[in-house]
Amino acid sequence: MSNIHVTTTVNGDEVEFLCDPRETLLDALRDKLNLTGAKEGCGTGDCGACSVTMDGRLVCSCLVLGAEAEGKQIATVEGIADGETLHPLQQKFIEYAALQCGICTPGILVATKALLEKNPDPTETEVRYWLAGNLCRCTGYDKIIRAVMDTAADLRRAS
């Protein structure tokens, strides 16, 4: 099968890659663009480790084809910080020790950022159900929720 040429925008930068038509966006990001922040936890849309946004919409990149990224705006965990300056969400995850092995963290940050952009004032229950598709085997989630609630409050105060 011949490869497809894809032009897309990732974290604000225009990029091009060639990919097998059957290749997922996750594999394209990891293998073609060396953006290994998104992880494969299941490959079937059930764990959220591969979360990215496509035109602002939260998706599992393991369920999107690389070819579908054509002309889209993709945002990954690598684009959350502003250069050396961490996003408040990233700072809070460190402060709250909301990670252990850290492999779920990129997906959870991307998902949370998407939530806070939609809903800057979520209830705890809303956060919990929004993140229900992002599995974490290590933390037991408590510190994650607290970090998210506190970031949301901070961001509201700042805006």
Next chain:
Amino acid sequence: MSVAKSLPHDAARLHVTGTARYVDDIPTPANALHLAFGKSAIARGQIDAMNLHEVKSAPGVVAVLVAGDLPFANDVSPSAHDEPMLSDGSVHYVGQPIFLVVATSHLAARKAATLGQIKYIEETPILTIEDALAADTRFEEGPRIYEKGDAETAIKGAARVVEGTFEIGGQEHFYLEGQAALAFPQEGGDMLVHSSTQHPTEIQHKVAEALGVPMHGVRVEIRRMGGGFGGKESQGNALAVSCAVAARLTGKPCKMRYDRDDDMIITGKRHDFRISYRAGFDENGRIAGVSFMQYTRCGWAQDLSLPVADRAMLHSDNAYLLPACRIESHRLKTNMQSATAYRGFGGPQGMIAIERVLDHIAHDLGKDPVEVRCLNYYAARADGSGASGGDISNQNENNTTPYGMAVEDFELHGMTAALLASSDYAVRRAAVAEWNASHDTIKKGIAFSPVKFGISFTLTFLNQAGALVHVYQDGSVHLNHGGTEMGQGLFQKVAQVAASRFGIGLDTVKITATDTAKVPNTSATAASSGSDLNGMAVKAACDTIRERMASYLAELHQADVRTVRFADGNVIIGETVYSFAEAAALSYQGRVSLSATGFYKTPKVEWDRIKGHGRPFFYFAYGASITEVAVDTLTGENRILRTDILHDAGASLNPDLDIGQVEGAYVQGAGWLTTEELVWDEAGALRTHAPSTYKIPACSDRPDIFNVALWDAENPEDTIYRSKAVGEPPFMLGISAFLALSDAISACGDSYPALDAPATSEQVWATIQKVRNGI
């Protein structure tokens, strides 16, 4: 001092920016090859004929290997040499690796691996406990039996007796990062292997055997794992060996990672158990004698099943002084994945059985289970700390476990009293009863459970560790030890130890990947021992360097070496203050060796696993939890409403990391006993092999209210800064969630709810029907 501080995980910044590298993230050259296994479709039989033509001609395939193509050892077993990496012609479970595909991409390898045509001569698989007992397929010659006193006579002589049989399911590790390995061929036939493993030395050992080279020809490196939980103690061997063999064959870097389904289908899980119990006790609930019959399905190969089953026996007492006790353990060989290490290593299965007994006794007597538990506790610590509420009469009997070890550090009297108070247990228990009296559909339950968990490898020689520390002439420190980082924060804790010994800031200490070329002959990072062992080894190495620096500087200043202090980033000799960097530079110029190894072996442990007697553990770690649940009696669906935990981490090296371990372990333990159900079909195929069918707790399942605190008491044993191990013990706090469900069900009728684990909604619902019908 850097110890006893809540500092974030050492790689936290890398994690939140997505730049922390796991094995699959390591850049590989474009010519790297990718591997996948072709797997058995049947549970038991012989391979009659194998046609791999289509596999070989599939796009991207470079090579296909079967057992006969392996140049040297075809074994990936950690112990008994009974685990061929590729089938030797016989097949022992559905999913067993039969051939190895080497291809130009991960996808190409996986696709080709499905194309093998294999004809089998099928045999009837041994799947159930009954099958295995009937065929007498087992590991070891017969059951192991540990005894204290005469349990049978004690039970017969007791005023009351309860008995029952209890099924306890296994558990998939579900480390979010699947198994992965990557091998780079080196000059002269050497091999560099990156492996997501808790046990680099074993990977080195197995790779060396497979390549026919001495261990010095193989270097294994691991910076971090995306979760391990015991599942990467031995289960990574097959991937690392495959990569090394294929890399040797092709001369190219080779990578293998299991996709989630392969990972769940191929690798071992927590052992499931069936435990029958009989217990005799008096009218107050004081136990006179208990007898346990434990059956566990170990799967097709021995792996770590013997020590796992031993540890289940060793936790059959949990927190309770059993005057007479008999434990019989059968380790059955079945045609399934080879069950393996999983956080707690058999301890949780042993422990939940005695908790079940206590619960049953309380139900029989109509007493509050907490009261019955406290009545049977071991006597408190001899120095009286942690003794409030203690029952002194227990001290009259000798305070020993069923395996003859004296319990000298028992903390649970004080911890229980503190937790009952902080969680408002009495009031809430009354409220639950009131709720249940006035509600038919939703029933609530509340339960307390304690943990006493033995710390040390029961295979005594494993209780050793090494470290390598360098101080460079600019005062920066390079730290290496045999422990591996899987998210538990070990690297940070050990770095805190190093920083404290030198009196410097953590930013001066470089944490480096675990590497078999730096520290040899390491034990697995397992048995919760990581910081106990490696912390001590690092301390020894740092102290060696510190003493060398101190004696040189003391001589230079004609001062007494004992007056040299290392603090606040300085080295102080009388009136003279050097920065640590200056002191390092001076020492270097004075030709002082600034590099040292450190070694530690755990004292006091001595254990005979055949007799079942001795001191297998250096000390015990304790914990206590209370969980409240609500159950919908129409569907069996349930929620955890509130959890309160008090956990003993000794003098914690890092309270934030330790609390994180406790929270995560509780949720994982509760998951094991509630939603996580493994289902094999009649043909022996695992039907729950992805998160779509196997349900680990999600964010929405976490307790609504979750209060976790550490019990502040030093470890009476001389551990690193008097801390205690914290990886496994809190896992068993999840037992309170199971008991709370049982408590809620018991509000539906009079009979004892003989709830099996996992208490899935179906299981809860079915048990409610039994209780309603008085069965």
